[in-house]
Amino acid sequence: MTDTPLFSVKNLVKHFPVHGGLLQREVGRVQAVDDISFALNPQETLGMVGESGCGKSTTAKLVVRLIEPDSGRMELDGLPLSRGRAWDKDFRRRVQMVFQNSFSSLNPRMPIASSIAFAPTIHGASRTKSMQRAMELLEIVGLDPSLYGGRYPHELSGGQRQRVNIARALAVNPDLVILDEAVSALDKSVEAQVLNLLADLKRDFGLTYLFISHDLNVIKYLSDRVVVMYLGKIVESGPVEAVYGMPRHPYTRALLDSMPSVIPGKRSDHAPLTGDPPNPINPPSGCRFRTRCPHAEPVCGKAVPPLLEPIGSASQQTLAGHEVACLMHQRGSGHSQAPEGEPVREAV
Amino acid sequence: MDKPILSVDDLEVKFVEGKKEIHAVNGVSFELFRGEALGILGESGSGKSVTLRALLGLLPTKKTRIRGHATLEGTDLLNARGRALADLRGNRLSMIFQEPASALDPIYTIGDQIAETLIRHEGIEKKAAWTRAVSLLDEVQIPSAAQRAKAYPHEMSGGMLQRSMIALALACRPSVLFADEPTTALDVSVQIQILLLLRQLQQERGMAIIFVSHDLGVINEISDRVAVMYAGRFVETGDITDVFSQPHHPYTTGLLGATIGAAQKQERLTTIPGMPPNLAELPPGCSFAPRCAYAQPSCEVDFPPLHKLGERRAHRCLRVARGEIALHAPHEQSAAQQEN
Numbered sequence: 055m056t057d058t059p060l061f062s063v064k065n066l067v068k069h070f071p072v073h074g075g076l077l078q079r080e081v082g083r084v085q086a087v088d089d090i091s092f093a094l095n096p097q098e099t100l101g102m103v104g105e106s107g108c109g110k111s112t113t114a115k116l117v118v119r120l121i122e123p124d125s126g127r128m129e130l131d132g133l134p135l136s137r138g139r140a141w142d143k144d145f146r147r148r149v150q151m152v153f154q155n156s157f158s159s160l161n162p163r164m165p166i167a168s169s170i171a172f173a174p175t176i177h178g179a180s181r182t183k184s185m186q187r188a189m190e191l192l193e194i195v196g197l198d199p200s201l202y203g204g205r206y207p208h209e210l211s212g213g214q215r216q217r218v219n220i221a222r223a224l225a226v227n228p229d230l231v232i233l234d235e236a237v238s239a240l241d242k243s244v245e246a247q248v249l250n251l252l253a254d255l256k257r258d259f260g261l262t263y264l265f266i267s268h269d270l271n272v273i274k275y276l277s278d279r280v281v282v283m284y285l286g287k288i289v290e291s292g293p294v295e296a297v298y299g300m301p302r303h304p305y306t307r308a309l310l311d312s313m314p315s316v317i318p319g320k321r322s323d324h325a326p327l328t329g330d331p332p333n334p335i336n337p338p339s340g341c342r343f344r345t346r347c348p349h350a351e352p353v354c355g356k357a358v359p360p361l362l363e364p365i366g367s368a369s370q371q372t373l374a375g376h377e378v379a380c381l382m383h384q385r386g387s388g389h390s391q392a393p394e395g396e397p398v399r400e401a402v
Numbered sequence: 403m404d405k406p407i408l409s410v411d412d413l414e415v416k417f418v419e420g421k422k423e424i425h426a427v428n429g430v431s432f433e434l435f436r437g438e439a440l441g442i443l444g445e446s447g448s449g450k451s452v453t454l455r456a457l458l459g460l461l462p463t464k465k466t467r468i469r470g471h472a473t474l475e476g477t478d479l480l481n482a483r484g485r486a487l488a489d490l491r492g493n494r495l496s497m498i499f500q501e502p503a504s505a506l507d508p509i510y511t512i513g514d515q516i517a518e519t520l521i522r523h524e525g526i527e528k529k530a531a532w533t534r535a536v537s538l539l540d541e542v543q544i545p546s547a548a549q550r551a552k553a554y555p556h557e558m559s560g561g562m563l564q565r566s567m568i569a570l571a572l573a574c575r576p577s578v579l580f581a582d583e584p585t586t587a588l589d590v591s592v593q594i595q596i597l598l599l600l601r602q603l604q605q606e607r608g609m610a611i612i613f614v615s616h617d618l619g620v621i622n623e624i625s626d627r628v629a630v631m632y633a634g635r636f637v638e639t640g641d642i643t644d645v646f647s648q649p650h651h652p653y654t655t656g657l658l659g660a661t662i663g664a665a666q667k668q669e670r671l672t673t674i675p676g677m678p679p680n681l682a683e684l685p686p687g688c689s690f691a692p693r694c695a696y697a698q699p700s701c702e703v704d705f706p707p708l709h710k711l712g713e714r715r716a717h718r719c720l721r722v723a724r725g726e727i728a729l730h731a732p733h734e735q736s737a738a739q740q741e742n
Contacts, residue, residue: 328595
């Protein structure tokens with residue numbers, strides 16, 4: 055794609071030291087996010103999916119700059135971040151986040167209309183104007199402003215509070231909204247309402263979403279492109295049709311196979327994976343999935359497989375933008391199931 | 403048919419908070435047979451967990467009013483107190499919970515906790531109890547069970563803890579197991595392992611399960627029969643395939659429609675408008691009427707009795723019972739397409 059992505063991340067790394075022992079020395083490092091790169095194109099929804107401990111939430115916090123990365127580059131509109139105080143303030147306006155816990159992310163002592171109006175006043179709007187905007191936004195997210203505007207967070211249900219959080223994020227006219235498990239705590243019937251709302255808002259406001267969830271169904275429903283993470287690494291990424299329709303990485307396949315069946319009379323007869331995801335403190339060498347992978351070979355432990363376009367076969371065509379970090383799909387990688395030929399060098 | 407293991411008749415649970423009465427469970431009746439898996443499907447606040455807890459005597463007695471009858475193989479459940487209740491729990495009737503980390507005691511090893519149950523109910527020696535504990539952990543597919551029995555709960559991962567809790571619950575070969583959203587806190591790849599394990603253990607032991615969940619997929623994987631619960635009542639019951647492929651209550655259709663399993667990408671989801679009712683002020687008629695697309699003014703006034711369709715199928719919708727409306731499973735076509 056020739057267009058500049060709205061937001062891009064290159065070789066992002068974030069490790070958390072673990073202290074222990076008598077002297078509280080560093081005894082290990084949680085490799086929460088380890089060398090990941092992805093880009094968000096304007097007005098698209100990028101879904102990020104993975105199990106607990108895979109680094110999805112750390113990625114979200116890095117993108118909104120709640121925490122600083124150890125290394126790596128992030129760019130907004132193709133320009134590096136941190137360009138002076140005024141720019142930083144504008145960054146905070148342009149990139150907004152909605153959290154999973156709808157209650158703890160609202161000030162319990164502030165009526166919800168004031169919570170929504172708070173950020174615009176920080177960014178220079180007058181008090182009356184911000185309040186007016188807050189009332190409009192409540193209407194947009196489907197809450198009657200005259201009825202709900204003066205209420206406190208504890209007087210609302212989970213679904214209503216999440217609508218407030220969405221309105222609050224939109225109050226400063228952001229370009230990018232990060233939704234970290236934003237619908238995970240909601241009941242199914244309410245979740246569907248909020249998902250419809252998110253789809254409407256994206257269309258009406260021209261928003262770009264980074265949608266993070268462990269729920270494969272929700273990701274499939276909402277996303278244009280998908281990134282699958284495992285223990286701090288991206289294992290597969292691409293258009294949603296490719297990743298769900300022709301998954302290549304054994305982990306993605308196992309994850310999709312693990313979904314409970316909703317088709318009446320049809321049940322799963324085997325579990326694709328055994329055991330739990332390993333601890334991200336000391337991840338396996340090479341491919342991090344190899345300890346649970348049915349196709350693992352000694353070569354998988356030698357080097358971290360790069361994220362590359364999979365080699366298409368006659369039966370499987372590769373869609374543009376589909377990338378997978380698995381030696382089985384890389385020419386001359388040394389894996390017995392890999393296609394023959396010269397290895398492809400990773401473009402630096 | 404055989405006699406049911408567990409039969410519950412017109413169970414009512416009310417929570418008293420000052421002058422307010424919360425009607426959590428409003429007349430639930432069902433029968434559970436040997437080796438049967440009953441799934442209770444409902445959203446938060448529908449009373450599904452409260453039903454299980456009331457049957458097991460786990461609700462605070464001071465604040466709760468329980469009415470109705472429940473018998474487990476002839477034993478009265480709701481009036482059991484003290485020793486009689488303690489003899490029952492963890493022995494003939496067991497329960498596994500959503501959060502294994504908070505359900506297990508953090509200061510005893512997994513093996514000790516299982517052994518304790520065996521000693522209490524079967525009066526066996528400590529050594530024999532420990533051996534049994536290890537073999538139980540082995541049975542729930544915990545690798546190197548002899549070592550893991552010596553582990554404390556905080557040393558285990560979520561999936562391993564849930565397996566340990568299953569081992570603990572099954573230690574005394576209960577005839578009925580209550581499972582309260584046991585897979586909700588787990589990752590998908592672990593969830594399916596636990597579901598398959600429960601299914602296998604149930605079949606091997608001929609045990610009956612009541613499995614409570616808000617997740618249609620999970621209910622579909624484990625249950626023979628399903629009860630859809632709304633505002634403290636079963637609004638529809640029947641064999642799982644019948645209910646999911648031909649729902650007879652608008653709430654069931656709504657739930658099926660709001661589940662995105664088979665929905666096409668970017669197609670609008672059919673939602674149930676509004677919110678569940680306030681359990682302190684339930685309407686006199688059908689409690690789903692305010693959110694129901696098919697509701698008529700009479701639905702809000704007339705209470706819908708249970709309309710039985712044959713031995714195993716029933717629902718509480720006045721209009722469906724009168725044959726005024728016919729419901730269809732949403733996404734039936736797309737689900738069939740996905741299968742092909």
